[in-house]
Amino acid sequence: MQTINGAQMIIEGLVRHGATTVFGYPGGAVLPIYDALYQNSDRIDHIITAHEQGAAHAADGYARVTGKTGVVIATSGPGATNLVTGIANAYLDSVPLLAITGNAPVPLLGKDAFQEVDIVGITQPIVKHNFVVRDVTELESTIAEAFIIANTGRKGPVLIDVPKNVQESEVELKGITATKPEVVPISVLSEIVQALKSAKRPFIYAGGGVVASDAGEELRELSEKLSAPVGFSLMGMTALSTDNPLALGMCGMHGKYAATVAKSECDVLLALGVRFSDRATGNISVYEKDKTIIHVDIDVSEHGKNVKPNISVKGDIKAVLAKLLPQLSDIKPSNSDWLARVDELKLGNARQEGDFTPQIAIETVGEFMADDTVIATDVGQHQMWTMQYYPFKMSRTFLTSGGLGTMGYGMGAAIGGCVANQKKRTVLFTGDGSFGMNLNELATAVSQNLPLVIVILNNGVLGMVRQWQKRFYGERFSQTTLGRKTDFVKLAEAFGANGFRVTNVDELKSVLAKLPKSPVVIDCRIDMDEEVLPMIPPGKAVDDMIITKFNASAGGDS
Amino acid sequence: MEFTVELLVANRYGALNRITSIYARRGYNIDELEAVVADKTNSDIYRITVRSKGDEYAKIQVMRQLEKLYDVKEVKLT
């Protein structure tokens, strides 16, 4: 058996579990790990970001694209606390992430040593599990366990805190791998088959669980077999191609009109890998009315947490659908009335009016991209418009912060997603506000020479918050008009990237037609009064949906 | 309605903290808590008993969240 130190053990563990690229930032408490990375640079790549938060989001984006566990490394104290938003983001969107932090040496723990924080305590409510490794002999098995926890069942982040002296201690490499937990057999499928066979207006609601289990193909088959329209949660958006006629787009607060209304009118709702967030359901009692709800999710604690299902099944979506599909082989759906109704609803999907609307900008970018182009967003109106209008074709191509709604997610995610997708061209749709929270990562995009296209839908305001102020706070625009003078073209150039300003669709097209293979910032000037529509006000139901643009002089909706 | 949950828990750093924080975060007060070695010959596993108040929904939610904890080996309603 080979004797190595703890830091080298970390590298061995990462390599054995398939990590080929990790993200992070060095510091005093992880010097041994960075030394081991240096010595193993032929086996594992490390990308240094501008800020640990960017590294955490990069690992998250990498994980969403590949399905593998993303890895981020940070030093103790401020390095570790800078990861917190990134870890919470991965937790709320069920993204497999492994965070490794250094800490003060074991004898100094608990003595408020330099850069000591209780990162295990701090992150405890936002991880699936976390560990402090005080004894180097436990390091190898802990890493193996961490990979299993992060990437089985409902996926999520795991943190391992490794005090510096543990990284320096000698230990034997044993070749430990952890065993995956047993998969419980799937039951009550016959009830589902019964419900689906008697459905007159079936509707499938597909979430992140479909994408996480790579069950897009099974979902397509199921929807065709049942002639059932499909709506998505934000996390489920890429489960089907947007050009599939049964794919209606996202349901919920800012969902597509047809998707949200069809979901409310269905008689059997088959929910696959969703958690029924408040943004997706609105008023629960209205939501549950007059329908049979079937909830399939691998996390039993989601069954009945927000919505009471009539039938619930625990299981991985791909495994459940593989069992379900053969049992539906003789089904002959007779729901042409329902499909006609859905087609009618599609006419209600609004287009934005104007010459250079966010919709036109997003659709135009889509025309220039490949089917497998990874699209990242930040958080705000631009995010919802991207969800509504970008022509997504393939699974795992949409990186967006759903549960936490993290402004500042986008640059890191786009970098991680680009690296994960063989450094192919990658797009970030961001807002002027959000970009201000993570534009430091332009430095990373430039140093890595990544072909990122950063489209700032620049409305000069914190548009999403402003929209709420307009609708619900009497147009008192408190702190949402930024009044900044940032020149994004010069900013891009200062970072060593290219920058362009566009004010109409022709200018945008000419920039897109000759994109370099390096980072580009496109400052896209749009109207600050454009709204995300439709909109269901918080806590309200589908009948309260706002469809038309706010008109101040008319005192409300036009 | 009162309900008591009995847990078998690995004796690790912070395990008790993880359990109590499930109650706190989901908004249920702990009325009584007891932690003892499950088996006198083996201090690796603790038996933790928690008495709390809540309706049927609370009871099921708490149980299912507790079941997800890595350090928790068994959850029983008593």
Ligand SMILES: Cc1ncc(C[n+]2csc(CCOP(=O)(O)OP(=O)(O)O)c2C)c(N)n1
């Ligand atoms: C870190 C963080 N802080 C605050 C918010 C609240 N918030 C949600 S959207 C938004 C405005 C975003 O502005 P911008 O990035 O310009 O996007 P726009 O809505 O204008 O497209 C704000 C402040 C948030 N989601 N995340």
Ligand SMILES: [Mg+2]
């Ligand atoms: Mg803005």
